[in-house]
Amino acid sequence: MSYRFIVLILLLALGGIAHAKEAAPAAEDPVVERRAMALAEELRCLVCQNQSLADSNAELAVDLKNQIRDKVKRGESDREIVDYMVARYGDFVLYRPPLKATTLMLWFGPLILLATGLAVLFYRLARRRKITEVELTEAERARAARLIEEGSEADPR
Amino acid sequence: MNRFLIPLAIFGILVGFLFVGLSLNPREVPSPLINKPAPHFELPQLHEPGKTFSQKDMLGKVWLLNVWASWCVACREEHPVVTELAKSGVAPIYGLNYKDKREDGLAWLRQFGDPYRLSVFDIQGRVGIDYGVYGVPETYVIDKRGVIRYKRIGPLTPDIVKQKILPLLDELNHG
Numbered sequence: 001m002s003y004r005f006i007v008l009i010l011l012l013a014l015g016g017i018a019h020a021k022e023a024a025p026a027a028e029d030p031v032v033e034r035r036a037m038a039l040a041e042e043l044r045c046l047v048c049q050n051q052s053l054a055d056s057n058a059e060l061a062v063d064l065k066n067q068i069r070d071k072v073k074r075g076e077s078d079r080e081i082v083d084y085m086v087a088r089y090g091d092f093v094l095y096r097p098p099l100k101a102t103t104l105m106l107w108f109g110p111l112i113l114l115a116t117g118l119a120v121l122f123y124r125l126a127r128r129r130k131i132t133e134v135e136l137t138e139a140e141r142a143r144a145a146r147l148i149e150e151g152s153e154a155d156p157r
Numbered sequence: 158m159n160r161f162l163i164p165l166a167i168f169g170i171l172v173g174f175l176f177v178g179l180s181l182n183p184r185e186v187p188s189p190l191i192n193k194p195a196p197h198f199e200l201p202q203l204h205e206p207g208k209t210f211s212q213k214d215m216l217g218k219v220w221l222l223n224v225w226a227s228w229c230v231a232c233r234e235e236h237p238v239v240t241e242l243a244k245s246g247v248a249p250i251y252g253l254n255y256k257d258k259r260e261d262g263l264a265w266l267r268q269f270g271d272p273y274r275l276s277v278f279d280i281q282g283r284v285g286i287d288y289g290v291y292g293v294p295e296t297y298v299i300d301k302r303g304v305i306r307y308k309r310i311g312p313l314t315p316d317i318v319k320q321k322i323l324p325l326l327d328e329l330n331h332g
Binding site: 046089090092 | 289
């Protein structure tokens with residue numbers, strides 16, 4: 001019983017290894033693979049636009065990952081590889097868009113909105129404080145007291 | 158009065174933005190290749206693997222490069238439009254058979270008809286990558302100087318041919 005059990009466990013473990021080998025055509029050199037994957041994390045898969053190249057298993061993404069691996073192996077710099085991708089697919093492949101005239105709103109829009117919101121908030125708070133800080137004269141106080149009294153008599157709540 | 162007008166105005170602007178957003182197609186990524194020289198390739202022909210074809214062979218002519226594959230469903234959809242355009246003879250259409258098997262590509266052309274002057278065969282998709290292909294079918298209009306002037310991602314439709322491609326071809330052929 002226990003012998004069979006061990007054989008079964010071993011077979012299952014071996015199955016796992018065989019499967020792992022099949023899954024991803026990774027580069028043999030772990031340093032190359034790490035750099036290629038780091039780059040692929042930064043690039044958008046165009047077939048499935050909300051995934052990075054690293055996450056995607058679309059055929060084009062797999063091809064592009066292989067292309068990146070080849071380039072890393074050939075010793076190209078990250079800059080060169082990213083430029084290669086942008087030359088073909090445009091800035092859209094970058095998850096971090098470059099700072100250009102056309103992307104100013106993208107970069108600073110949220111900051112401008114936040115600043116506007118804060119400005120409006122402070123302006124309102126300042127005005128409210130001014131309203132509450134109005135000093136009453138003696139006569140006004142007496143009149144206010146009278147009005148409150150009258151009010152409580154008319155409306156017995 | 159301001160109390161209601163300002164939020165209403167902001168709401169109106171927001172609706173405006175969202176409405177425009179609805180009509181935008183995120184799949185239509187502006188290609189950086191427009192007005193750039195068509196990337197170099199030299200590939201074996203689909204029908205005659207011994208012969209090659211290069212974009213350089215077309216210098217001095219206005220032509221179309223249509224990326225297709227037998228596995229691509231939308232290519233079937235656009236096939237009659239491509240055939241019609243080829244028949245009209247305004248510009249030659251060359252095919253780029255993308256990541257396909259040779260027999261499958263040939264069978265597809267036999268079944269539906271072959272509108273192309275010739276097709277080149279790109280099994281690894283390397284040329285596809287150079288041309289920024291990500292959604293087959295794609296169509297490029299390339300001018301006499303070998304510069305890409307227009308790119309369509311997705312199937313050609315009679316409307317696009319009439320409104321975009323034919324006027325552009327006319328301009329390029331006479332310019």
